[in-house]
Amino acid sequence: MKIIFAGTGDGRGIPAIGCECKRCMIARKEKGKNRRRRVCVIIKNRSGTIILDTPIDIGRIVNKYKIFDIAAIFLSHKHWDHIGGITEFEWWDAGKIPVYGNMSALANFETTERLYDRCKFHVMHDRESVKIGHIKFKAFKVNHKVPTHGLVITEDNKRIVHFSDSVELSLNDFEKRQVKKANLVIFHTPGYDGGTDHIDVVSVMKIAKKHPNTSFIISHIGHNNLPHEELEEHFASYKNLRVAYDGLEIKI
Ligand SMILES: [Zn+2]
Ligand SMILES: [Zn+2]
Ligand SMILES: [Zn+2]
Known part of the structure; x- marks a missing residue:
């Protein structure tokens, strides 16, 4: 299956609204990998x-990737950077979408x-499975x-x-498995x-070191994090860890 990282910014995105920090100014000027829409992953198979x-950018994302058929949408939690765009589908005329x-x-x-x-909304419970195709x-x-x-x-x-x-700095047994x-x-x-209520890059580096046979990608990156190129430099000695950017596509 193909995984597309359509948005890789945190709740603010980069540049953040009204922010004049160096990162946001660079993102406005240079665009490229340091400019990040709010988080969204597209799976195609x-x-x-x-x-x-x-995220609120979902309309643009759906147009950019020329998506005319959606098998399902999964919403991870109620924070607005993750669900704020759902009402865009009020105008979706290509069949009812399971959410x-x-x-x-x-x-x-x-x-x-x-x-x-x-949309047809389905409540999903902890450890519940759904098959889409x-x-x-x-x-x-x-x-x-x-x-x-x-x-x-x-x-x-x-x-x-x-x-x-997620905020866990160490994994529980289920997650480790x-x-x-x-x-x-x-x-x-x-x-x-x-500095945030989420797991940080340093903790992911430790987890990646413990699991050399698994590949890791970080996303949902904020304007106070390091620039994309510096993160990549920090990961240079890791064969199994990389930084997402808007538009990254990988095949599994
Ligand atoms: Zn978030
Ligand atoms: Zn900023
Ligand atoms: Zn959240």
């Missing part, structure tokens, strides 16, 4: 297109009659400020673990070394 999280999320995420937006016509999505609760689902995504013998926003078996693990790291 023989079962169709699946979207993980709908999965926990109760807290699904209850957080004002649904309108129009949106209910276009050939891919299985298993939700698992991660530690964040609000109820949040990570996803274990499996197709045939390929496995991706998507943590979404999943990470060990995974081809790819995605973590959200707004900050480099603490």
Whole structure:
């Protein structure tokens, strides 16, 4: 399956609204890999297109990637940078979209009659699995400020673990097992070394070192984190760790 990192910024995105910090000024001027929309992953395979999280930029993302058919949407949690774009689908006329999320995420937006016509909402519980065509999505609760689902995504013998926003600095037994078996693990790291309510880059580096046979990608990067190029320099000695950027596509 193909994984597209359509947005890789934290809740603010880079440049952040009204921010004159050096990072945001560079992002406005140079664009490139230091400019990040809010977080969104697109999965494409023989079962169709699946979207993980709908930030407010989702309309532009769907147009950019010429998506005319959506097999499912998964919402990780109620924070607006992850669900704020769902109402864009009020105007979706290409068939009803199944939308999965926990109760807290699904209850957080004002649904309108129009949106209910276009989307079918399904509450997903901790450790519950859903099959979309050939891919299985298993939700698992991660530690964040609000109820949040990570996803274990499996197709045939390929496995991706998507943590979404999480604060754990060390993994629990279930997570360790999943990470060990995974081809790819995605973590959200707004900050480099603490300073946010999320796992940071330094902690992911430690986890990556412990699991040399698994690939790791960091995303959801904030304007106080290091620039893309510096993060890559820090990862130079790691064969299994890389930084996402808007538009990164990988095949698993
Ligand atoms: Zn977030
Ligand atoms: Zn800034
Ligand atoms: Zn969050």
